[in-house]
Amino acid sequence: xxxALRRLGVLGINRRNADYTLAWNERRLYPLVDDKLTxxxxxxxxxxxxxxxxxxxxxxxxxxxxxxxxxxETAFVLKPARGAMGNGILVLEQREGRLWRGARPYARExxxxxxxxxxxxxxxxxxxxxxxxxxxxxETHPSLAPLRDDGVPDIRVIVYRGIPVMCMMRMPTxxxxxxxxxxxxxxxxxxxxxxxxxxxxxxxxxxIEKSPDTGQPIVGLLLPEFDVVLHxxxxxxxxxxxxxxxADVVLDARLGPVILELNARPxxxxxxxxxxxxxxxxxxxDARLGPxxxxxxxxxxEERIALGRSVAARLSR
Amino acid sequence: xxxxxxxxxxxxxALGLGLFxxxxxxxxxxxxxTENLGPWQVELRISARGDGARGSVRALLPSTxxxxxxxxERSSSDRLQFSIRERGGNRIGVWTGWLxxxxxxxxxxxxxxxAVTTPLPSQGPYPEAPKQLRSVWGxxxxxxxxxxxxxxxxxxxxxxxxxxxxxxxxxTIYSFVSHEIATxxxxxxxxxxxxxxxxxNGEGKERLLVTLLRAAGIPARLAHGLGLRExxxxxxxxxxxxxxxxxxxxxxxxHDFFETxxxxxxxxxxxxxxxxxxxxxxxxxxxxxxxREHLRPDExxxxxAPDNRLFAWLSxxxxxxxxxxxLRVLLLMPLGALxxxxxxxxxxxxxxxxxxxxxxxxxxxxxxLHLGLALVAAVIALGYFxxxxxxxxxxxxxxxxxxxxxxxxxAVMLFALTGQxxxxxxxxxxxxxxxxxxxxxxxxVYITTSEEGFREAILRxxxxxxxxxxxxxxxxxxxxxYLMFSFPELVIVVIGLLIWLGGYMGYRVADLxxxxxxxxxxxxxxxxx
Numbered sequence: 001x002x003x004a005l006r007r008l009g010v011l012g013i014n015r016r017n018a019d020y021t022l023a024w025n026e027r028r029l030y031p032l033v034d035d036k037l038t039x040x041x042x043x044x045x046x047x048x049x050x051x052x053x054x055x056x057x058x059x060x061x062x063x064x065x066x067x068x069x070x071x072x073e074t075a076f077v078l079k080p081a082r083g084a085m086g087n088g089i090l091v092l093e094q095r096e097g098r099l100w101r102g103a104r105p106y107a108r109e110x111x112x113x114x115x116x117x118x119x120x121x122x123x124x125x126x127x128x129x130x131x132x133x134x135x136x137x138x139e140t141h142p143s144l145a146p147l148r149d150d151g152v153p154d155i156r157v158i159v160y161r162g163i164p165v166m167c168m169m170r171m172p173t174x175x176x177x178x179x180x181x182x183x184x185x186x187x188x189x190x191x192x193x194x195x196x197x198x199x200x201x202x203x204x205x206x207x208i209e210k211s212p213d214t215g216q217p218i219v220g221l222l223l224p225e226f227d228v229v230l231h232x233x234x235x236x237x238x239x240x241x242x243x244x245x246x247a248d249v250v251l252d253a254r255l256g257p258v259i260l261e262l263n264a265r266p267x268x269x270x271x272x273x274x275x276x277x278x279x280x281x282x283x284x285x286d287a288r289l290g291p292x293x294x295x296x297x298x299x300x301x302e303e304r305i306a307l308g309r310s311v312a313a314r315l316s317r
Numbered sequence: 318x319x320x321x322x323x324x325x326x327x328x329x330x331a332l333g334l335g336l337f338x339x340x341x342x343x344x345x346x347x348x349x350x351t352e353n354l355g356p357w358q359v360e361l362r363i364s365a366r367g368d369g370a371r372g373s374v375r376a377l378l379p380s381t382x383x384x385x386x387x388x389x390e391r392s393s394s395d396r397l398q399f400s401i402r403e404r405g406g407n408r409i410g411v412w413t414g415w416l417x418x419x420x421x422x423x424x425x426x427x428x429x430x431x432a433v434t435t436p437l438p439s440q441g442p443y444p445e446a447p448k449q450l451r452s453v454w455g456x457x458x459x460x461x462x463x464x465x466x467x468x469x470x471x472x473x474x475x476x477x478x479x480x481x482x483x484x485x486x487x488x489t490i491y492s493f494v495s496h497e498i499a500t501x502x503x504x505x506x507x508x509x510x511x512x513x514x515x516x517x518n519g520e521g522k523e524r525l526l527v528t529l530l531r532a533a534g535i536p537a538r539l540a541h542g543l544g545l546r547e548x549x550x551x552x553x554x555x556x557x558x559x560x561x562x563x564x565x566x567x568x569x570x571x572h573d574f575f576e577t578x579x580x581x582x583x584x585x586x587x588x589x590x591x592x593x594x595x596x597x598x599x600x601x602x603x604x605x606x607x608x609r610e611h612l613r614p615d616e617x618x619x620x621x622a623p624d625n626r627l628f629a630w631l632s633x634x635x636x637x638x639x640x641x642x643x644l645r646v647l648l649l650m651p652l653g654a655l656x657x658x659x660x661x662x663x664x665x666x667x668x669x670x671x672x673x674x675x676x677x678x679x680x681x682x683x684x685x686l687h688l689g690l691a692l693v694a695a696v697i698a699l700g701y702f703x704x705x706x707x708x709x710x711x712x713x714x715x716x717x718x719x720x721x722x723x724x725x726x727x728a729v730m731l732f733a734l735t736g737q738x739x740x741x742x743x744x745x746x747x748x749x750x751x752x753x754x755x756x757x758x759x760x761x762v763y764i765t766t767s768e769e770g771f772r773e774a775i776l777r778x779x780x781x782x783x784x785x786x787x788x789x790x791x792x793x794x795x796x797x798x799y800l801m802f803s804f805p806e807l808v809i810v811v812i813g814l815l816i817w818l819g820g821y822m823g824y825r826v827a828d829l830x831x832x833x834x835x836x837x838x839x840x841x842x843x844x845x846x
Contacts, residue, residue: 001829002823004836008835010828012824012825018820184770271832
């Protein structure tokens, strides 16, 4: 078993922590990605598209005024700026001054209570006080829409030392309650870096071929604007200074690829979705770029994407 | 594992094991408790407050006699002079000086004690006690009114056997005090009042026993002592001794023994006065603490050997008893942390908080596992219910968390009350520490439930409790406690093991389970290809 995993080059948690996140991601840079407001600002400054920020409240006092600022909006997302694993996110529609979320109606007080809970630090990583932020709601790209009932799929790209090494799409299902978390029942779809085509799909660790909600085939699907997706992900990762990043990109119907968030401790399930280990690709990148303290290898963004694709092409048989 | 990590870990392990083996091999300190009934370590702590006048604090100190061997006596006191005097067969510790503010006097000793029987002789003749002895222990004295008329009247009514048959007289008197006088804690400690009301407290009954014996012509005296107990502070006791055929026979009408002092009873001295008294002080208080050791006296002597300065200095056995009790628990914590690290980094299971399982295990140290887990489950269920009810009020986090804390306090209070009623005193012991921990746990369980589902919350609670259950027996093990306390250098070994664990780059058991389908698919695919 262990030998088989080694042969496949599967990266385990201990090794990821020690050799990748700990070695390549400086602790002082974590706030850049742990705080979604900072990430958003960072991306905007570099001209990378992000969902529009509609309102922010950092104190209980201002949280009362959040809804007033949203009178013009019909759909938005309330989330904690420093939340983890999609916790505390509320997707709302607004009709005639009343709020809705899916089937269950949300009243003004529900909204304010949730915003206050966020500010108190209920959903933040270490329970510290947090900011409530409201973003425009993203619309799933029409080519992906038939695959799911509810929720917005996102595309996770692992960027190592500026090189995209692996990619998967996380598709929410009814089982995952509209969230894109694999352990809650979202579908993980392995994406071929070269073609942008879905090569495998898995649900709760088991292989599937079709969407569990709509029955539409997943495997074989071609992601639209995949070059732009990779470009956006790598450009955003470049802004952080982190060496091992998971960039989450959403294909919005209107905006195209936008950065949803960045992650300094990206999970390992991407290997299951791709049915491939990360280690051979990470090693190939290290072989090309040399050791950490060696002379820097200067490559343009396009060259780096090309490098990631050629590594992936070479290693996937 | 990187080479440097391996070497660093190995250095720590080697250093720790080196110290450990030197101590065991060269100084013969056993790795396991050799003696379940080893000596006791007893500490007397006196605090006296003075107003600046010259004064002294006096305490009865035990001597080696009968069934007890006293060794390794030490005293520490700030600003006071210590000396020991012999008076009337007793050893009295005296601390003198100018008493200003609060003085803390500590006196410690070790004692090896076993039960000794001094039987009443079965047949005569019974030689009369020497005159000197009779003048001290046969006459009326303060608190022992053996010449009072009610005492004489009572003896007449008891129709004692002839004066020649001393054992029979003693039995009659002992049986009267034992059976006809009730023990009431709040009653008098005066011999005559006890006799008149047919009830007295412990001291009153023993004083009456001594008074009656003396009145019947048998020299008798009061003995002060301690009843040492494993898990709580020792009891200060009083009993009687009667002189027959050149021996003092111990007996107690309160603690129900006759001729034989029970195991773990030690004598402090024979005196009419309290164990601790003082002059020139405005207030004084004292308490005893004891700990049972699991080593033979010679092994303890080795451990504290003066020929080996470093190890003797490093030995925790020379610390005050109260500190030792704390350190005995504290030194178990690294073992708990090691187990958590194994479960998290080798097995890869998720628990609530990194050291929550250690804290749970620590909190439950005073309980058997099943009782402790039931307690935790009950408190969490209660708190969870409280938290659930509060959800509707929409309160902010800190006050809400504090309210849950209040509910937990109330729950623990209820446990204490039921524990008192059902006589399960242990239900409450040590329940204070976990309160905050449990409150935090409740909040985490609640948030996890609402955010990641009930299943995930219960699963994580299950893993936390599982790890806590793995640590719990170690925290309760007398052997582990002995080992860590006698060989604190084992903490260095634990550090070494943790370095190795921290450098383990291989797969966790959870990785293997998670990626098993990948391996299965791969081998099947390979076969087709």
